[in-house]
Amino acid sequence: MSHFLSGKIAIATISICLSLSSFAQESSSNSADLKVQKEKLEAEQLQLAAMSADALSQQAKLNAELAMAQNNLNSLSISQFKKVEPKDLKSKEISMELPAAKSAEIYIENSRNLEIKVWDQPKVKIVTTVMYNGDANKVSDAEWFEKMNFSFRSTTNSIKIKVGANGNNFYRIDGNNISWGGANVDFANNLAAGQGKGKKSVVIYVPKENGLDIDSKYAEITIDGNLNKLNVDITNGGLDMGDVNKLFLRSKYSNVNVGNIKTAEVELINGRFIAKDADDLDLDTKYATVEASAVKKLMIRSTNDEYEMEEVGSITCRKNYGNLRITKLLNSMELDGTNADVKIRNIGDAVESIKINNKYADIRLPMRNVKNYSVAYQGAYSTVYASFDKKPVAEKDEVKTNTKKSTQATDLKAVTTNGNSAFTFSSDAENNVDNHFTASVGDGKGAKIDMKCQNCTVDFK
Numbered sequence: 001m002s003h004f005l006s007g008k009i010a011i012a013t014i015s016i017c018l019s020l021s022s023f024a025q026e027s028s029s030n031s032a033d034l035k036v037q038k039e040k041l042e043a044e045q046l047q048l049a050a051m052s053a054d055a056l057s058q059q060a061k062l063n064a065e066l067a068m069a070q071n072n073l074n075s076l077s078i079s080q081f082k083k084v085e086p087k088d089l090k091s092k093e094i095s096m097e098l099p100a101a102k103s104a105e106i107y108i109e110n111s112r113n114l115e116i117k118v119w120d121q122p123k124v125k126i127v128t129t130v131m132y133n134g135d136a137n138k139v140s141d142a143e144w145f146e147k148m149n150f151s152f153r154s155t156t157n158s159i160k161i162k163v164g165a166n167g168n169n170f171y172r173i174d175g176n177n178i179s180w181g182g183a184n185v186d187f188a189n190n191l192a193a194g195q196g197k198g199k200k201s202v203v204i205y206v207p208k209e210n211g212l213d214i215d216s217k218y219a220e221i222t223i224d225g226n227l228n229k230l231n232v233d234i235t236n237g238g239l240d241m242g243d244v245n246k247l248f249l250r251s252k253y254s255n256v257n258v259g260n261i262k263t264a265e266v267e268l269i270n271g272r273f274i275a276k277d278a279d280d281l282d283l284d285t286k287y288a289t290v291e292a293s294a295v296k297k298l299m300i301r302s303t304n305d306e307y308e309m310e311e312v313g314s315i316t317c318r319k320n321y322g323n324l325r326i327t328k329l330l331n332s333m334e335l336d337g338t339n340a341d342v343k344i345r346n347i348g349d350a351v352e353s354i355k356i357n358n359k360y361a362d363i364r365l366p367m368r369n370v371k372n373y374s375v376a377y378q379g380a381y382s383t384v385y386a387s388f389d390k391k392p393v394a395e396k397d398e399v400k401t402n403t404k405k406s407t408q409a410t411d412l413k414a415v416t417t418n419g420n421s422a423f424t425f426s427s428d429a430e431n432n433v434d435n436h437f438t439a440s441v442g443d444g445k446g447a448k449i450d451m452k453c454q455n456c457t458v459d460f461k
Helices: 003-026 031-080 141-147
Strands: 090-099 105-110 114-119 123-133 150-154 158-163 170-174 177-180 202-207 212-217 220-224 227-235 238-240 244-252 255-257 261-269 272-275 278-286 289-338 341-347 353-359 362-364 373-378 383-385 399-401 412-417 420-425 436-441 447-454 457-459
Touching: 090 141, 090 150, 105 114, 123 158, 141 150, 220 227, 227 238, 261 272, 272 278, 341 353
Parallel strands: 105 158, 105 212, 114 202, 114 220, 123 170, 212 227, 220 238, 227 244, 238 255, 244 261, 255 272, 261 278, 272 289, 278 289, 289 341, 289 353, 341 362, 353 447, 362 457, 373 447, 383 457
Antiparallel strands: 090 123, 123 202, 150 158, 170 177, 373 436, 399 420, 412 420
């Protein structure tokens, strides 16, 4: 019974009691109104009986509706969420094809594990496998893709594909109705479901010459084949691919493996980037790990990263914190940084220049294979190990009058200038030759090494 009707009945009951009390009090003094009061009381009793009957009727109706809803829920639980074993399900491969003009850009918005295969045909093909129980004869491939949260749009200049996330490709079929089967099937080791080990849930075939643009989140992507142009934005996932001529990559919290690259622009945050050979590589990284084989031209903007390069032709680098390790440097290096350790194992005899401006770093530049080079080094509180002779560079004397106190932490020498007492600082060269020196090896006309590194340890051996 509803709270509203119960309240009305309670009010009516109180009203009758008050009426009876009033009637008893007035019966002795006002007998003329006795008949009127009696009729009023009888009318209120009839109204109370009608309200009580109506409340009982509505309560019975509510009870019936509740029982029906409970029966429906029980039926749904039995038919829609009963335990289903993967071995009892049927599988079906579904596909769709879209023609692709040579100038068309292919856009893929992805939220599932995806395998992209490169082929020579001028069309895009999407293939996946769906698991189901029921009769699928009346369900078209287009209806399957719609239920699986796939969408396709094709124009002359572009093909746009959306691959949405939706469970494990398990559906129930009742007549023409398709419903997602729920999450009670364990596909962890079921390869047929497209979610098991070693198999991707969706395969997309794309032409090699068409530009490919991928936006992917929370998914693993594999690209089988070589591409002309690839633009990727990936978050919380992985990318494993072959060779590409032009690569534009933005990656967050992801691991990326690439083959050979002609040119690439990479933005990487909290992840790993591994490449083979590259002609021109431009990297902007933070808190990441980068590995590459041979890179002809390398540009780096790095914050607290770990770099491991096998061979570098020329490198331009702005790096704060972290490490830069190069197995072999061929032509040139220019580095500007703070707390950026640099370790080069081998410097080629054809190296042209090395220019470093750094602080608080450990640097290794083995020059043993270079026959002719010159060194200009400046940096207070440094230690330099070298096999060549260092020629200290004397600092200019700084003169202070005896009326001012020096704040420098260097020794002062008393001198006399025109009969006036003064002080001059002893030069860095007199205290530590490693702070400022030059050197020449061979004829000194080969490679130029120009270094400024304060509080550094440098090894030229």
